[in-house]
Amino acid sequence: MQLPEISIRRPVFATVLSLLILLVGWVSFTRLNVREYPKIDNPVVTVETKYLGASSTVIESQVTKVLEDSLSGIEGVDVITSISRQEQSQITVNFVLSRDPDSAAADVRDKVSRVRQRLPQGIDEPVISKVEADAFPVIWLSFSSESLSALEISDLANRIAKPMLQTAPGASDV
Known part of the structure; x- marks a missing residue:
């Protein structure tokens, strides 16, 4: 039937x-359960390295390239992007979504520590951090004035607006 x-x-x-x-x-x-901004742990890890006095070309060839070559061999890497500036290298490693963020960060730490001796002498220790989903700004504020200079506006924002915003409920970083 x-x-x-x-x-x-x-x-x-x-x-x-x-x-x-x-x-x-x-x-x-x-x-x-419905959230406006659901907590999604994207497996994204950044590696920031500072090398005081180095030009962007030196950073690119002696720091960024060495680290990128090492990081590209990690399992589950989706995209690697890098920025080489004067005195600073920043590498962002995006993993496939099925990858656990904690194990991805551990693999990045392991690879960076293996090539640490190939980096130039005098370079700061690379800073490895996971990108948290909640770490992105929700609100951007800008201040302008027709009578104050940019330095005065910045001073007022830091002295008056910033402390008020830091005490707002739910504000994690200002």
């Missing part, structure tokens, strides 16, 4: 079954 056939022969059963399905759906819907 098909469901339409049963519904025609036993209309009370069909009504009760429909109400039961509706009730289960309503209960499930009301218990469903």
